[in-house]
Amino acid sequence: MTDTAPTLRPWREQAEELTDPAGGFAMETVSIRGIPTRTWKNAPAHLRAILEASLGHGDKTFVVYEDERWTFEEHFRAAATLSHALIDRFGVQKGDRVAIAMRNLPEWIIAFWATMAAGAVAVPLNAWWTGSELAYGLADSGAKVVVVDEERRSRILPHVDEMPELAVMIVTNEEPDPKGGRRPSVGGEAARTQGPALPVVPFADVLGTPEPDAVLPPVEIDSDDDATIFYTSGTTGRPKGAVGTHRNSVSNLYNLFFTSTMAGLRRTSATNPKAGSIQSSNLLSVPLFHATGCHGILVTGTVAGGKLVIMHHFQPERALELIEREQVTVIGGVPAMVMQIIDSPDFSTRDTSSVQSISYGGAPAPPDLVRRIKAHFPTGAPGNGYGLTETSAMTTMNSGDDYVRKPDSVGPPAPVCDVAVVPEDWAGDEPPELSADPDRIGELWIKGPNVVRGYWNRPEETAKAFSAGWLHSGDVARIDEEGFVHIVDRAKDMIIRGGENVYCVEIEGVLHEHPAVADCAIIGVPHPVLSEEVGAVVVLRPGHDVGGDELARFVGERLAAFNVPNHFWFRAEPLPRNPAGKVLKRELRQELLGDVNPI
Numbered sequence: 001m002t003d004t005a006p007t008l009r010p011w012r013e014q015a016e017e018l019t020d021p022a023g024g025f026a027m028e029t030v031s032i033r034g035i036p037t038r039t040w041k042n043a044p045a046h047l048r049a050i051l052e053a054s055l056g057h058g059d060k061t062f063v064v065y066e067d068e069r070w071t072f073e074e075h076f077r078a079a080a081t082l083s084h085a086l087i088d089r090f091g092v093q094k095g096d097r098v099a100i101a102m103r104n105l106p107e108w109i110i111a112f113w114a115t116m117a118a119g120a121v122a123v124p125l126n127a128w129w130t131g132s133e134l135a136y137g138l139a140d141s142g143a144k145v146v147v148v149d150e151e152r153r154s155r156i157l158p159h160v161d162e163m164p165e166l167a168v169m170i171v172t173n174e175e176p177d178p179k180g181g182r183r184p185s186v187g188g189e190a191a192r193t194q195g196p197a198l199p200v201v202p203f204a205d206v207l208g209t210p211e212p213d214a215v216l217p218p219v220e221i222d223s224d225d226d227a228t229i230f231y232t233s234g235t236t237g238r239p240k241g242a243v244g245t246h247r248n249s250v251s252n253l254y255n256l257f258f259t260s261t262m263a264g265l266r267r268t269s270a271t272n273p274k275a276g277s278i279q280s281s282n283l284l285s286v287p288l289f290h291a292t293g294c295h296g297i298l299v300t301g302t303v304a305g306g307k308l309v310i311m312h313h314f315q316p317e318r319a320l321e322l323i324e325r326e327q328v329t330v331i332g333g334v335p336a337m338v339m340q341i342i343d344s345p346d347f348s349t350r351d352t353s354s355v356q357s358i359s360y361g362g363a364p365a366p367p368d369l370v371r372r373i374k375a376h377f378p379t380g381a382p383g384n385g386y387g388l389t390e391t392s393a394m395t396t397m398n399s400g401d402d403y404v405r406k407p408d409s410v411g412p413p414a415p416v417c418d419v420a421v422v423p424e425d426w427a428g429d430e431p432p433e434l435s436a437d438p439d440r441i442g443e444l445w446i447k448g449p450n451v452v453r454g455y456w457n458r459p460e461e462t463a464k465a466f467s468a469g470w471l472h473s474g475d476v477a478r479i480d481e482e483g484f485v486h487i488v489d490r491a492k493d494m495i496i497r498g499g500e501n502v503y504c505v506e507i508e509g510v511l512h513e514h515p516a517v518a519d520c521a522i523i524g525v526p527h528p529v530l531s532e533e534v535g536a537v538v539v540l541r542p543g544h545d546v547g548g549d550e551l552a553r554f555v556g557e558r559l560a561a562f563n564v565p566n567h568f569w570f571r572a573e574p575l576p577r578n579p580a581g582k583v584l585k586r587e588l589r590q591e592l593l594g595d596v597n598p599i
Helices: 011-018 047-057 072-088 106-117 131-141 150-162 203-207 246-265 291-304 316-326 335-343 369-376 400-405 459-465 504-511 548-556 585-595
Strands: 027-032 035-040 061-065 068-071 097-101 121-124 145-149 168-172 198-202 226-232 240-245 281-284 307-310 330-333 357-360 381-388 393-399 418-422 442-447 470-479 485-490 494-497 500-503 517-527 531-540 567-571
Touching: 011 246, 035 246, 047 072, 047 106, 047 246, 047 291, 061 072, 061 106, 068 072, 072 106, 072 203, 097 106, 097 131, 106 121, 106 145, 106 291, 121 131, 131 150, 131 240, 145 150, 150 168, 150 198, 168 203, 198 203, 226 246, 226 291, 240 246, 246 291, 246 381, 246 393, 246 400, 281 291, 281 316, 291 307, 291 381, 291 393, 307 316, 316 335, 330 335, 335 357, 335 369, 369 381, 369 400, 381 400, 393 400, 418 470, 459 470, 494 517, 494 531, 500 504, 504 517, 504 531, 504 548, 517 585, 531 548, 531 585, 548 567
Parallel strands: 061 307, 097 121, 097 145, 121 226, 145 168, 168 198, 281 307, 281 330, 330 357, 357 381, 531 567
Antiparallel strands: 027 035, 061 068, 226 240, 381 393, 418 442, 442 470, 470 485, 494 500, 517 531
16 A cells, blocks of 8 residues: 555654644643643543533534434533432432443433533443343442433343442333334332332433523532543453543543544545535444443534434444435444445445545454545545543544555554553563664553543552553554554453454353353454454363353353354363463464364
C-alpha cells in the first residue's frame, strides 16, 4: 500500500501546533491523587456539565430506536425527572451505585444520564451475562438500584437473595406493541427467602410525564469523583469493576475531539460532499455497557449534538437500511461489523453516501481492511483505535491518511497520554529510562487523565495493574520512530471474539468443574470476521468419554454465550507446561492450529 500512501507533515509537529497553550486543545498539569498528570485544560469539569449543555441542542433528534424518536430536549427532561426520582423516591445519594442491565435502549441512555446528574455511580452490566453473573455484578458493586429490561429482569430475580443491598428494580420492555410504541412493563414484587420483598417498578411509572421545565437536582460534583464502574474480567478470579471518574470520561471525550481534528487537518483526499449539510449521526451497533459504546459514542454524541441510531441487534442488511434511512455519517464498532457491511449482498443496493467516518477498535483489524474501506467508501475516513476499559476507551487512534499509510498500527497516543514499552520482567513503579528503539518489544504501559483510579474493592488487583499513575496494559507492543503504537500480542490470557473480551481462565474454571475433564486450556482460533473464536483443548479423566457438544452446553449454562467454545481438541497426553506449571499456550496454538483441524 506504500504506492498510494500520502506524504504528510510529521505528526508530532502538527500536534504541537494544535496543542498551543492559547488554543482549544491547551494542556495543563494537575495533581490527580497526588500524581502530576497532564490534562486537557478546556475539558468539561464533569459529565453532568455535558448533560446540561445538551439541552442547547433543543429539538434536534438525539436518539432513534425502531419507530421511536427522542429530541435532545425530550431526553434532557426525562433524565432530569428520573434523576429526581432516584434521589427523592429511592433515596439515592451521591456515590451510591445505580446499575443498568439491558440491551441498548433509549431507557439505557436516560438512566445513565440521570445517574450522572444525581452524582451517583453508573454500573453498566454486560447484557450477555447469565443471571448468576448479573447477580455477582450487582452484589459486588453494592448497587442500590438496578434499571433493567424484561429479559434481564427474568434472569436476575431468581438470584435476588444474593444482592442484599439492592433496594429496587426499575424495569422497561423492549417488545413492540401492536398499538404503537412498546408493551408496558411488568410490575409486582419478587419475594426474598428472608427479608422484605424487592420492589419491581415499571420505568414508565417512575418517569411519568416529564415536566416541560424539568431541571437537574442540585448536586455538587468534582472532576475526580467516581462516575462509572465497568466490569472487566482478569486472568484470575471473577470480573472486577474498573472505577472511572468524571475526569476519565471527559478526557476520553477530548482525546476523540483532538484526533478527529487532527485527521481533518492531515487529510489529503477528497472530503464527503455531504459534510456539514446533514446532522452528524452514529450507528450505535456496539453495546452501551462497553467503554467504547458509553464513553466513546454516547458521551461524544450527547455533547456534540449527534444523532444516535440504535440497532436492536447487529445485522448487516438492517445496518445498511438504517444508514440509508437515517443518513448515518459514522459507522464502525468492531472490525467484524465493518467487514460484514461491506460484504453484504445489499451493499450495492443501498445509499451509503452519507458515511463520512468508519472507525473501530476493540479487536485486531486486518491491515487490508483499510484498502477495502477506501474502495467502498471513497470519501469516508477510516480509523482504528486502541484502548481498554481501564483507559475509559481511547488511548491511541490511527485516522484517515495516517491509517492509510500505516494500516498495521493503532496510531499515536493522545497528547495527554504517555505510553512506554517496558521489559516484561520490569519491577519498578515507573517505566525505566530507555532510549528510543522502534524495534524494542515489551509490555505497553499507559499514563494519562483517562486512566481509571483502580478496581472496585480490589486493592491487591489494583496494586498489580497500576503504579505511580501508570496502567500495565498486559498487551505486548512496540513504538515506531514516529511514536505510532503497534500491538504485537496480548500478554493477558484473553481472546477477543467479535469485540467481546473472552477471559480464558473463566472458561477453564468452568470446564474443570465437569466430572470428565482432567485438564484443559482455552486458546484463540483465528476467524476472518470475528477476529478470533474460542477453542478448548481438553484432557479427559481415565474411563470418561464426553464430546464437544456436551462440554459446550455445560459452559453455556454457566457463562454468557460468547464464552462458549466453538472448537474442541481432545488430547491423550498432558498439556505442555513450563517448569512453573503454566500451560505453554503459544506452543499449543502452533502445534494444534498447524497440524490438527478443530472438531
